[in-house]
Amino acid sequence: MAGIVLERLSKVFPGGVRAVDAIDLEIADGEFFALLGPSGCGKTTLLRTIAGLEAATSGTLRLGDRDVTRLPPGARDVAMVFQDYALFPHMTVLDNVAYPLKIKKTPKQERYARATETGESLSLGELLDRRPAQLSGGQQQRAALARAIAVHPQVFLFDEPLSNLDARLRLEARTFIKRLQRELAVTTVFVTHDQAEALAMSDRMAVMEAGQIRQVGTPREVFRRPASVFVANFIGSTPMNLLPATVADGAVRTGGVELPVPDEYAARLPSGLDVVYGIRPEYVRLDGATGTVTGEVSVVEHLGTAELVTVSTTAGEIRAVVPDVDEPAVGDTVGVTFSAGQALVYRAEDGALID
Amino acid sequence: MTPADVVRRIGFYTLLCLVFASFVLPMLWLVSVPFDAKPSLSVSVPDFTLGNFETLADNPSAYKSLLNSVIISAGSMVLVVSLAALGAYALSRVRIRGRDALLYALLLLSSIVTGTAAIVPLYILLDELQLLDSHTGVVLAMSGGLLPAALFILKDFMDTTPRSYEESARVFGASPLRILVDVVVPIARPGLATIAVWTVVQVWGNFLIPFIAYNDPDRFPAAVRMFTFYTEAGQPNLLLISAFSLAYAIPVIAMYLFVSARYGFRFHGGIKH
Numbered sequence: 001m002a003g004i005v006l007e008r009l010s011k012v013f014p015g016g017v018r019a020v021d022a023i024d025l026e027i028a029d030g031e032f033f034a035l036l037g038p039s040g041c042g043k044t045t046l047l048r049t050i051a052g053l054e055a056a057t058s059g060t061l062r063l064g065d066r067d068v069t070r071l072p073p074g075a076r077d078v079a080m081v082f083q084d085y086a087l088f089p090h091m092t093v094l095d096n097v098a099y100p101l102k103i104k105k106t107p108k109q110e111r112y113a114r115a116t117e118t119g120e121s122l123s124l125g126e127l128l129d130r131r132p133a134q135l136s137g138g139q140q141q142r143a144a145l146a147r148a149i150a151v152h153p154q155v156f157l158f159d160e161p162l163s164n165l166d167a168r169l170r171l172e173a174r175t176f177i178k179r180l181q182r183e184l185a186v187t188t189v190f191v192t193h194d195q196a197e198a199l200a201m202s203d204r205m206a207v208m209e210a211g212q213i214r215q216v217g218t219p220r221e222v223f224r225r226p227a228s229v230f231v232a233n234f235i236g237s238t239p240m241n242l243l244p245a246t247v248a249d250g251a252v253r254t255g256g257v258e259l260p261v262p263d264e265y266a267a268r269l270p271s272g273l274d275v276v277y278g279i280r281p282e283y284v285r286l287d288g289a290t291g292t293v294t295g296e297v298s299v300v301e302h303l304g305t306a307e308l309v310t311v312s313t314t315a316g317e318i319r320a321v322v323p324d325v326d327e328p329a330v331g332d333t334v335g336v337t338f339s340a341g342q343a344l345v346y347r348a349e350d351g352a353l354i355d
Numbered sequence: 356m357t358p359a360d361v362v363r364r365i366g367f368y369t370l371l372c373l374v375f376a377s378f379v380l381p382m383l384w385l386v387s388v389p390f391d392a393k394p395s396l397s398v399s400v401p402d403f404t405l406g407n408f409e410t411l412a413d414n415p416s417a418y419k420s421l422l423n424s425v426i427i428s429a430g431s432m433v434l435v436v437s438l439a440a441l442g443a444y445a446l447s448r449v450r451i452r453g454r455d456a457l458l459y460a461l462l463l464l465s466s467i468v469t470g471t472a473a474i475v476p477l478y479i480l481l482d483e484l485q486l487l488d489s490h491t492g493v494v495l496a497m498s499g500g501l502l503p504a505a506l507f508i509l510k511d512f513m514d515t516t517p518r519s520y521e522e523s524a525r526v527f528g529a530s531p532l533r534i535l536v537d538v539v540v541p542i543a544r545p546g547l548a549t550i551a552v553w554t555v556v557q558v559w560g561n562f563l564i565p566f567i568a569y570n571d572p573d574r575f576p577a578a579v580r581m582f583t584f585y586t587e588a589g590q591p592n593l594l595l596i597s598a599f600s601l602a603y604a605i606p607v608i609a610m611y612l613f614v615s616a617r618y619g620f621r622f623h624g625g626i627k628h
Contacts, residue, residue, distance in 0.1 A: 074526065074529065086523035
């Protein structure tokens with residue numbers, strides 16, 4: 001078992017694209033760590049650099065107390081599960097699972113014993129003689145996991161492990177992988193572009209943009225206090241309300257409305273500062289005719305047990321999640337009330353959270 | 356249906372029959388004349404006999420030449436398949452400037468290497484290398500001509516093999532040669548089988564290069580040997596030629612059927628997921 005330490009790690013592709021830009025990061029031993037970001041943010045390149053499939057341009061990478069920056073992938077003692085699972089189509093599931101052990105020159109008998117045992121622990125017992133093409137997507141995924149587990153690596157690397165599964169199976173696989181990781185307690189890094197997946201599965205997560213990490217923290221921290229407007233925009237299945245505003249006399253104002261902020265902010269908001277006021281739709285209430293601001297309901301979206309209501313106000317479009325029992329109709333005039341304690345204020349200039 | 360339509364249709368089918376017959380006649384000749392006691396260049400119901408094959412059996416040079424054909428075909432096949440597999444894998448995976456231009460240029464020039472245009476320089480080259488009258492010389496000349504097209508077809512196969520297969524093996528510590536043997540070759544097997552059969556057919560049927568490269572009749576392959584079957588009067592010995600033609604055709608047909616049943620032919624890459 002080993003933790004992962006990245007120091008000023010960079011990967012620059014020929015042509016000058018800085019896919020990974022001087023990243024410092026520590027991942028603790030046994031941690032389940034998510035790399036989250038939109039496509040092209042460098043998260044997959046970072047994962048591939050940890051695996052050794054890409055050579056780091058500069059910086060160092062340590063697994064446990066070993067400096068592996070210049071080691072070839074095979075010498076790093078990591079196992080990777082690819083987005084398409086990369087099961088060899090001409091081998092049976094058993095041969096696939098045993099293949100890494102064959103490379104490591106494990107004696108044949110022990111190799112197959114270990115592969116069978118691992119396969120059975122992932123309920124692949126009946127399927128070991130089949131070819132990958134004869135398995136369903138979920139079974140293929142488990143076969144790919146079994147292949148990674150059977151070598152007992154120090155680190156697991158998962159590249160978008162759930163994106164090839166259909167929506168229902170994805171939820172099952174999410175729980176399955178999380179439980180498996182906890183049982184094995186092997187340091188695991190996984191890449192995803194789905195913020196819900198990262199929030200649900202990881203112990204800690206990093207949100208990436210343009211080759212850099214914008215925020216590192218537990219899912220709870222990242223969800224409650226996104227460190228920048230970018231992260232705020234990216235995290236949450238219903239995007240946060242972000243209203244451009246200006247500070248005047250210690251109050252945040254926009255469109256003639258004073259937006260309520262937590263008390264501790266008052267001292268940190270100099271007059272004349274341009275800010276972005278952020279509040280999650282879950283912390284916005286629509287009750288009665290009065291509130292912080294009133295407006296007209298323009299869109300109502302059904303979310304299952306709740307409704308996402310968009311209200312046009314003088315402060316801009318504001319979205320609120322309301323229980324489906326008291327949903328307003330389109331065209332109604334409603335009062336919008338912010339729950340001040342949950343509001344966040346960002347500097348407009350660089351998008352950073354003021355705290 | 357108007358009378359005009361009927362006439363048109365009759366005309367169409369007559370034309371089809373003529374075209375079909377022109378393809379089928381040589382085949383009919385090949386399977387009927389060897390069993391005819393009085394072989395001729397026309398196709399007729401044979402006056403059945405196996406005597407022609409007895410005559411062939413008494414001619415040791417015929418068997419020798421078939422063996423020579425097997426040696427040079429197999430030699431070229433092994434050389435072309437192994438070099439094309441290595442080369443196509445490298446060309447598919449390594450980015451080099453002008454790679455596609457290089458491939459197209461090779462493909463274009465290769466038709467000259469085994470073609471008539473280069474026959475004099477090729478002869479001189481083989482002479483200088485002291486490879487005239489040797490199977491090695493013919494194998495090298497044929498392989499040189501066939502490799503570019505083989506590379507071209509195989510590279511397409513390798514291109515469509517997902518990189519994640521190799522990367523996955525790499526993370527587990529497999530060396531490039533190991534990946535080629537364990538992962539890439541098995542996946543590209545239909546392509547390799549296609550190249551192998553195609554090489555054998557090309558070499559088996561080639562007349563010109565062995566004709567100029569061998570002086571010693573003992574080394575003639577079947578295609579050249581057939582050219583020497585004349586009677587004392589200087590007439591083509593149809594007795595021998597017909598029986599030998601069939602003996603010459605059967606190995607290739609058998610190989611084709613075997614490989615087709617075993618591996619299946621494909622001229623494009625790609626794997627089912």
